[in-house]
Amino acid sequence: MIRVQGLEKRYGRTQALDGLDLEVPEGAIYGFIGQNGAGKTTTLRILATLLVPDAGVAEIGGYHVVRRRMEVRRLIGYMPDFFGVYDDLRVSEYLEFYAGLQGIRGPRVRRLRDQLLELVDLADKRDEYVDSLSRGMQQRLCLARALIHDPAVLLLDEPASGLDPLARVEMRELLKELGRMGKTIVISSHILSELADMCTHIGMVHAGRLVRQGPVAQVLQESRGTARVLHVLRDAERAGAVLEEIEGVTGVTVEDGVVEFRFEGDAEGLAQVLAAVVSAGVPVVRFAEAGGTLEDVFLRLAREEVQA
């Protein structure tokens, strides 16, 4: 449904996107994950036809986001990472206003407004002023606005940021519901755990490039397979340095007495890795496969990227 190849975008001296590739299948709930500044907002703005890339191709539903802008706009609903201030506008007026912008007229407007308010659980707030709503409610209203023309694709920039835990749960349930309705959804976040249990696919971006991508189970398996963890009493840095020198060892990270690395090799080789660390005088207290939850995997990949 969404295909991005070699996308580049520069702001002055900052290379925000540096050859980004993405593939989002139809019906996916795609978690677009990366740290602050990784390029998520830039990517979503390009997909939303609000920003023109310097190079590369981005298509939604087969339409080129620059050359076929109007077709793309009909296909997408975009929710930016900030919510504008709307003094003097009530919740229902807000949605009616955006329905009007989409060319929706007459009794359809009221019907649609009511359906959407029901969907985002704001029906009882219809007469409240928008700026009196909590942040979570404003986010849900913003989502309702993005849904007004019944788009097949939703591009959501950090929909859960700044929400308290309860509001976050509500947002997550709403996004799952939209997934069940068959929408293709891209959700960006820098908080990995926020997306972990609701996405079907994951794309991890770092410094404007894609690091990992695929169905959640596949990303998990690929990342889990070769990851090992070493707990030491002290001299973690030395253990890291020893590991760096061993053939087949990659992605060494050291943090708080815990050393993580990847090893491509058999059990014999793994035993030799341990022997090398121990004979360097490092007091090892635990040597095991690294944790395998989605959160563990994400954190590990992020750490590897940072320390690379």
Ligand SMILES: Nc1ncnc2c1ncn2[C@@H]1O[C@H](COP(=O)(O)OP(=O)(O)OP(=O)(O)O)[C@@H](O)[C@H]1O
């Ligand atoms: N208008 C701009 N002018 C100059 N630099 C920009 C502009 N917008 C973004 N950048 C820079 O481009 C890089 C990518 O920014 P982008 O907002 O796409 O990242 P992000 O992953 O969405 O991060 P965040 O979660 O902080 O929004 C960052 O280094 C950012 O500082």
